[in-house]
Amino acid sequence: MITPTSAALRPLYTAAQVRELDQRTIAAGMEGFALMQRAASSAWHSFRAHWPQARSMTVLCGSGNNGGDGHVLAALAMQSGMKVQRISLKPLDALTGDAARAAELATAAGVGCTTWMPESVLEGDVIVDALLGTGLRDAVRGDYVGAIECINAGSQPVLSIDIPSGLAADSGAVLGLAVHADCTVTFIGDKLGLYTGEAPAYTGEIDFRPLGVKALGYTDIIPSAWRLEEALLPEALPPRRRTAHKGDMGHVLVMAGAPGFGGAGLLASEAALRLGAGKVSLATAAEHVAPALVRCPETMARGVRGAADVEALIAQADVLVVGPGIGQDAWGQAMMQSALAAKAPLVVDADGLNLLASRWPNLRRDDWVLTPHPGEAARLLGCSTHAVQADRPAAARALQQQRGGIVVLKGSGTLIAGPQGLMVCPFGNPGMASGGMGDVLSGMLGALIAQRHDIEQATWLGTLTHALAADRGAKARGERGLLASDLAFYARELINP
Template structure:
């Protein structure tokens, strides 16, 4: 139920082996172009003209073949190349000749080129890009974006790095990306969601998972997991069967985050939810959600008494980094219970516990917190989010949820990408709600890694459902709980 994701070099090796197995390379290129053509036609059936922007390699070759298919179907085709046709070689040259034989004209790109098609096909760079786009290609990408027309990107939007999802200064903003043979991890995280549009994966008959010596780099979560994971409860179930979760947070003056986490945990089905918070927040907790058992905590000794009763401890929401937060986190770290550490809990770990690691915890950093934990810059984290998540998991153990567009979950069994979520989640409290959901599922299920997968996915899907009904702007973290409840009762 999980789709494997690969790095660019792995997909090139799959391509090479497919050709070595008896499929002609040019035939495979034609198959890819035909798939891209069908993807184009299914989305824009009324379009009568298109512009195909072709680079110099096999990605450009796909574009030339697609241009021929479009001409044969009666469309008006503008073919623009960034390399003279007589300088092409191999399958790319054969593809260009095929388009010319089909009657497709060709013009070399110039800064004065006018793009005439109703839809633009991006076949410029492909998956081989690793550095920043420069020169003519950069200007051509800027021209595509400035045209403000729908774009179909072939294999990957030009300017996006297939292994990391980082945009190298400039990248094509596509309405749809049709990708081949093996799906790429860089299409789902980092900058990628701002550029890929809808992703249409076409394996071209290649069964990537049959090559056991080419293991997937990561796996893409799918909401089909929910039905089996949230089967109906036994009719004899009681609250003691559903786990006891403790939220530790809400330093003086910072009560909201811990309240959000507690209520989210209750809505996710935890049997009992306790809250250890500063005395002044107790009344607010009772008013907001009387089902949460709120405890007034003035220091570490009182907090330690509560951890002994819990199956799972969530520590960090509204914790602060002053003496109260330090004492509460220290009491949580002394507990043997599985932990979820979030927000200032992570900042305190980076500052005061730089070497501690555990197998039974989930760390939930956003890029800034991840940078502090790794001792690097935010830019370095975002430049290669998969590597950052895995490095942090190796250093700290357990499971790491690196939040952001295309959240990544790094655990003992590998790397998982969550393809859900939307920009409406860019508001305060979303991470607190996630921490509550993580703790609630750990308390009910008794596992760490799979609970992290499920909670991260439910959190993002709940936000998507809320945005579909009411829009992205104005989406509040507290809106997610009711949608999450529906998702966990399929």
């Protein structure tokens, strides 16, 4: 049984939670400025690890503690013999608190400073973004807009302190505009918003530095989410018993492929077989049976015309996958209605989700997995796709609360919302922007549910395997041209660690 405290799950926090961890660390005896110095020292080590040949840096400092980290980093760089250009968005004599103290430290170390001007030229080999921290709530405004635009217009690599300026720490949304970083060094508690929404296009590599703070030691501060790690697969998928047989591995029924849409069912069925299901049946339009058997004869394909033809198949199955390629007319409605009447767990995708939104708007179950992309999630929630993407964690939680079961909100930084909380899958790549990827995911989920009988944890594992398989495929031959059918080969390797 996997628990959220597993070493293969990394805790993620909101900005407010990290501020609370910061305050408790200070209350326990560490001075706030000492913690700032520790953060700057970690940032300096991260800088050196990523750009060992750099001989100069430009540090842009905001008016708060994020800027304070930048001032101390500038002092450390100067003391190491590096040429440092320091630009402040606020006059130094107007700073207060630890930020003022940090600026004085940099000045005492011999670091010059200029106040930001629209005509400022960024001269360093590497740019350090210490403008806006995790407290940003509204759109970037004022001089910060010009400073971020200047950073993004430059050709130099960028290190962001704690979070790329302009990125929302809790949702990964861009608040007007944000810094495109090559590396983000983040402190104390890893942030949920660094891994979903628009964040992966802005963070670059994420370098988490806890600064000696053991966040999980504060048991009353429950992580906002957990990040799935590849190490979860060997932990959760040990070798099979030597006496195992196909009856132990579950029976998946894929209900997919209305007339003219046969590929979806083939992809889902083959993925279920490659993920180790003992038996896979495919209920599809009669015209797709022959192609299914040619492509994958291990699939037990059956042509069905309506609900009466599928009843016996449903009775034999341990889990149903319904929705890929079923359409929304009479055939698809019959498949969906039959699936909903079944006692077995369901994986619902594609037009199955659209039918739920239009014909079963209030239906709730505890034994299903819903796998919407943002557009489908918007239809289920009765809102816009933009609203879903503006706060993906909130959308995933809201959909799970309304519909029950497990919700997989697909997209960059896929989110899994269920009774055990919110999980984030940080893997995957733009090569997955092609048809059939969701069909393959549905088949994988069905196979793992059939084998594990724990719907939530099987969903974690299936989502993780799907994304990692895509990453292996992209690494082997590139992102462009990656096909959904490519994933099964790499997924099989992953589930046999």
